[in-house]
Every structure is written in C-alpha cells, then in structure tokens.
Amino acid sequence: MDFTSQATNPQDVKVTLLLTGGHQYTLYLKPNDPLLHSLMATIITRAQKQETVSSYLFQVSIEGGRATLSFPSEHLIGLVTEPPVYWQQNEPTQPQIPAILESEYVQIDNFLTVEEYQQLLNYVFQRKSAFVPTSTSTGDLDYRRSMILHSFPEFSQLVVNRIQAILPDVFRKLNLSSFPIAEIEAQLTSHNDGNYYKVHNDNGSPDTATREFTYVYYFYQQPKAFSGGELLIYDSKIENNFYVKADSYKRVEPRNNSIVFFLSRYLHEVLPVSCPSKAFADSRFTINGWVRRQV
Ligand SMILES: O=C(O)CCC(=O)C(=O)O
Ligand SMILES: [Fe+2]
Known part of the structure; x- marks a missing residue:
C-alpha cells in the first residue's frame, strides 16, 4: 500500500x-x-x-x-x-558521536500592555494568601519548590486570548506546522528565595501527552529584587534510538513582561532563585501553561 x-x-x-x-x-x-x-x-x-x-x-x-x-x-x-x-x-568500533539536536524557543517582549501588567501585579499581591505550595505528579518533595495560584479567572482568559492571537507567529518562528488545538491551559506561580524546578519535561505522562508546547509569561515588580531563576532548555541527542538530554542548553533570562514558547517535550529546568528580602511581592511570578493538540 x-x-x-x-x-x-x-x-x-x-x-x-x-x-x-x-x-x-x-x-x-x-x-x-x-x-x-x-x-x-x-x-x-x-x-x-x-x-x-x-x-x-x-x-x-x-x-x-x-x-x-x-x-x-x-x-x-x-x-x-x-x-x-x-x-x-x-565505524561500529569507534565511539559513537551523538548528534546534538538543538532546542528552539521564542521569547516575545511586552506581551501585556503596561496597564494590564500593573493590574496583574496588584491582583497577585492581593491574592497572596490563596497561593499554595506546588507539587509534582511523582510526589517528590525535592523536585520543585514554588507556590501556585490555581484560580485567577480575571487574567487567565486575557492571557489565553492574547496567546491565541500570536499563535500563527509562534508556529512560524518555531518552524512548526499548525495543528488543531484542543485547549490552552494556564496556571500562576511564584518563585521566592531558594525556589527552583529541577529538570523535567511537561508531557511525559498519559494525562499530559497531548501538550505540544509550553508557554511561560514572566512578570515581577521593578526594580527586580531577585536574581537567578533562569530557565534552561536542554538540547537533545539520540542514544540507542531514544532521545535523551544533551549537556548543552539554551539559557532563557526571565525578562519582565516577556513570554517564552518551546516544545513541551524538551527537558528544562528553573535554576534556584535568590531573593534576599524574601518578600512575596519581590517574587519571580509567571503565568504558564500548555497548548494541547486535539486527538
Ligand atoms: O517558570 C519557568 O520558567 C518554567 C516553569 C515550568 O517549567 C513548568 O511549570 O512546567
Ligand atoms: Fe515545565
């Protein structure tokens, strides 16, 4: 056939x-x-x-x-x-030199207007007591340290609508063919002093398998009162026909009011944040989520 x-x-x-x-x-x-x-x-x-x-x-x-x-x-x-x-x-006798498959990402500045960004920051400060510690699907306590706000309807729809508007541009920049979209998920997190998220991918379990790409919108108050918290997106290499993490990576600076897009299957991590004041308002905030393909 x-x-x-x-x-x-x-x-x-x-x-x-x-x-x-x-x-x-x-x-x-x-x-x-x-x-x-x-x-x-x-x-x-x-x-x-x-x-x-x-x-x-x-x-x-x-x-x-x-x-x-x-x-x-x-x-x-x-x-x-x-x-x-x-x-x-x-030659089979020679050590195999694995080909590195470079990961690609797009970062877009000024994602929200200055007014929207300021309203979002004020909103988050008022909702401080609704933030709860994050967990991972494996329940591993050392894997991820941050806080999450599960419900923020006032802003999740705004962000999802804005993402939908720029998706054609994102597909083009990531060299992706477009696909029918089932859903765009959104969560809101804060990383304060000593917080991090170790190496993981975002679509490695049956309930996350339809996530095609990940977005992360960064926002925080200025002047910036934390350091660290960079996002590392690892390249991949083939070993025994499987994709595994390469040692090389792309380092993404979490720039205020910028949004980053990358494939959910890429291994990535959030480096530890240092925030000397430990004040909630000085945290590294994100709205992040996933674009799911229809199956
Ligand atoms: O905060 C970031 O830069 C990335 C967060 C992340 O990888 C996730 O929530 O899955
Ligand atoms: Fe992730």
Missing part, C-alpha cells in the same frame, strides 16, 4: 518510508526534524548489525495531526530522501 501526505514547506525533505510487506508512506520533514534523525539512526544501526539495540515504536503525526502512523522500528527497511540526504556513518 502507498500513502502520501502533503508538502507544507519548500525546504522540507520528501521522505518515503519503506516498510516490511512492501508498504510505503511518504511524508515531508524539516531537514533538522528529530524524527528524520531517528529514522536514519534506525537504518544505520541495522546496517552496522547492532543487534543488541532494542525495538522502538515510531509514532508519526500525519495528516496535519489528525492521524498517527505507528510501526515498530524493525519494520523500517529503508528510506528514500529527496533531495538526497547523506549521513555520516561511524
């Missing part, structure tokens, strides 16, 4: 997957798409007869996100790439 999806971008590589049983599927990928690396890594591994490598389930989003093509890695027998793509093969 033969299937073909639509090209979206002239720079895309046309990739035909040759699968066992004579099946073929043609899709269009960006030259630096991690999926292309992963597919080629599977072929190279087989060519080098590294039989110890375990099977991997490919799950490829197709038809603009409306369908998924799933197949076990051992069913992939070849790839046709157009224009030609050549891959450097390391």
